[in-house]
Amino acid sequence: MLVTKNSMIEKKKLSPIIIALDYQDPEQAIYFSKKISPQQCQLKIGQELFIKSGVFLVNYLHKKGFKIFLDLKLYDIPNTVKRSVYAIKKLDVWMFTLHIHGGKSMMLSARSALNFHKKNTPKIIGVTVLTSMNILELNHIGINTSSMLNHVIKLSVLAKKCKLDGIVCSPWEAKSIRKLFGKNFIIITPGIRPKRMYYDDQKRVMTPREAIRSGSDFLVIGRPITRADNPYMILKKILSDINN
Ligand code: C5P
Numbered sequence: 001m002l003v004t005k006n007s008m009i010e011k012k013k014l015s016p017i018i019i020a021l022d023y024q025d026p027e028q029a030i031y032f033s034k035k036i037s038p039q040q041c042q043l044k045i046g047q048e049l050f051i052k053s054g055v056f057l058v059n060y061l062h063k064k065g066f067k068i069f070l071d072l073k074l075y076d077i078p079n080t081v082k083r084s085v086y087a088i089k090k091l092d093v094w095m096f097t098l099h100i101h102g103g104k105s106m107m108l109s110a111r112s113a114l115n116f117h118k119k120n121t122p123k124i125i126g127v128t129v130l131t132s133m134n135i136l137e138l139n140h141i142g143i144n145t146s147s148m149l150n151h152v153i154k155l156s157v158l159a160k161k162c163k164l165d166g167i168v169c170s171p172w173e174a175k176s177i178r179k180l181f182g183k184n185f186i187i188i189t190p191g192i193r194p195k196r197m198y199y200d201d202q203k204r205v206m207t208p209r210e211a212i213r214s215g216s217d218f219l220v221i222g223r224p225i226t227r228a229d230n231p232y233m234i235l236k237k238i239l240s241d242i243n244n
Contacts, residue, residue, distance in 0.1 A: 016212060016242060017041040017235070018069050018188070020222030026053035030060065035232050038065040040239065042094065044220055046071045058091050067094040069188075069220075073127055074098035078109035085113035085124075093122050095186075097168060100126040100155040107162035123165035123186065128155045131170045131191030134203045148204070149173050153180065160185065168220075170204030171211035178215030190220035194238060197224050208238045 019041045021029045029049060043066045049057060050072060058068055070093045074081050081098065088096050098110055107126065114121050128151075129138065135148050145151045152173040157180075159167050166186025169177060174187050191205045199205050200223055211219050221238065228234040 015041050016218055018044050018218050018220045019225055020044045020220050022222045026057050042067040044069040044071050070096040075102045078105045081106050082109040082113045085110045095123040095125050097125045097127050100128055100159050111163050126159035126164045126167045128152045128167050128169045131204045132201045171206035171214050172204050174215040187216050188218045189216040192219045192221045194224055209241050212242050
């Protein structure tokens with residue numbers, strides 16, 4: 001209960017933006033971080049940067065005051081995931097991800113590695129279906145559903161049962177998940193594109209303003225900001241669009 005309250009308070013005072021630092025080079029990520037502030041956004045470190053510069057980059061950005069969302073999307077046997085979570089715990093990150101498709105035993109094992117009631121325990125976020133996937137691609141991997149929403153809901157229910165703190169889904173599913181689970185479940189949505197921007201490989205997409213109105217707590221935004229000619233101006237514009 002205590003944690004639930006804490007996450008509510010925390011959600012309210014943080015920026016709704018998480019920038020995906022999907023740079024090839026850790027130096028580019030460091031350069032970028034010097035031009036923005038922890039009041040404007042949190043930062044997401046994904047597999048590429050973590051493989052290249054892992055703990056060093058996490059520590060550097062922590063010293064600058066940024067909260068780190070470690071997006072490694074764990075997916076392995078329960079024992080291996082549990083040991084990875086022990087290692088992640090030492091990094092003091094704000095949140096990290098695992099794939100809900102890894103199953104109940106895997107998620108429970110991850111949960112058991114962390115003390116649910118302790119303040120500043122990293123939050124465990126379950127990835128439902130990648131926002132780059134549509135129903136056809138789900139069918140290709142043997143998931144025979146005709147409704148993306150139903151599948152995402154099914155996965156979210158399982159994540160909640162395993163006491164995960166929240167999920168990643170597309171903004172298209174956020175409204176239904178919010179309705180089902182209420183305010184205390186963290187909903188994070190990638191697949192964000194400001195109007196008239198190229199979708200890249202994303203398929204289930206919404207604008208920042210629409211995604212927030214649909215019930216997302218945090219928007220993960222990468223290329224629309226990091227590949228812009230003036231990323232700092234785009235970040236400010238997105239923040240002002242959301243707030244007005
Ligand atoms: O550049 P873009 O805004 O498309 O980046 C989205 C980020 O969100 C990427 O870092 C990607 O790994 C991540 N992500 C996603 N879909 C998920 C989970 C994470 O696109 N379901």
